[in-house]
Amino acid sequence: MSLVSLAISNHRHHRRASISALHRHHPAVPGPPSPDRFPSSVHFPAAAGAQPHGPSRRSLRRCILGSGGRAFVQDAGATAAVLAGAYSLVFTFDTLTQRNLIQQSLSRKLVHILSGLLFMACWPIFSNSIEARYFASLVPLVNCLRLVINGLSLATDEGLVKSVTREGNPQELLRGPLYYVLILILCAIVYWRESPTGVISLAMMCGGDGIADIIGRRFGSQKLPYNHRKSWAGSISMFVCGFMISIGMLHYFSSLGYFRLDWTTTLWQVALISLVATVVESLPTKEVLDDNISVPLSSMLMAFWIFGW
């Protein structure tokens, strides 16, 4: 069974689970009947052929091991595939930079934008098991180790240094890039795909902050009054693109059934989070706190305050 078909079967199983879970808390939401919605006096007839005392111990063991084993294989396969994607992404931008097809600063920013968003977009191919988020977090963890080893010059991966640093100094890997992958690990393990908080935080760090740099460097002649290193063009583009990417990723996960949102209120809530993250990013605090920490953390605090999870 391919990864995609596993993801689809995952999704169907998950949708059934989330709809039944949802109508337990929102009886108004249409959904399949379940014992929770009916008074205890109503009993559901045992399924035809069901054993009077439930499935046998042996068949239960076969079921658990079977589903557990399938989930392990799916998560291991998904981890390997996403790891390969990570290496391919860095290799691609290294090749483009080596051939002088793109500038090193643009290469770094495109890796910044694409890495986290593509990583997050891959979350649905992992299983519905408890361990899935830990398998997924192995990908940024491996890249974290890669950054540390190369940042300390214990090894030399020229491609990584060229596509991820500004001036080609390996020690740069121990700052922005390292904080970036640590935030990916945090969001994958703490929030995963069940919470809008992690999704919005990564969308603002990867999409918003990344695009602010690209637009700001090119069109940022009008500097901010309180921070002459940043510009109106950069900040406005961070707010607009961060908002749009956040909404896009929230729609992606909610359409797969991982959570349900009331879009009439979600739009202004996400706009508020984007505004706060944009203001935080514009502050002259780079020497104190890297944007790859301040932007996602401010987004997490605002999103937790608004969504409560």
Ligand SMILES: C/C(=C\COP(=O)(O)O)CCC[C@H](C)CCC[C@H](C)CCCC(C)C
């Ligand atoms: C260049 C990066 C951060 C620097 O940010 P800033 O200082 O310019 O603000 C990003 C570093 C990315 C890292 C080397 C690779 C991360 C890969 C990711 C965990 C998985 C991507 C998988 C996907 C399928 C491509």
Ligand SMILES: Nc1ccn([C@@H]2O[C@H](COP(=O)(O)OP(=O)(O)O)[C@@H](O)[C@H]2O)c(=O)n1
């Ligand atoms: N709000 C912003 C953010 C960045 N920028 C431009 O992008 C450059 C890099 O921004 P940055 O120092 O936040 O870069 P990173 O720390 O995100 O790599 C700045 O020096 C500005 O030229 C901007 O004009 N306005």
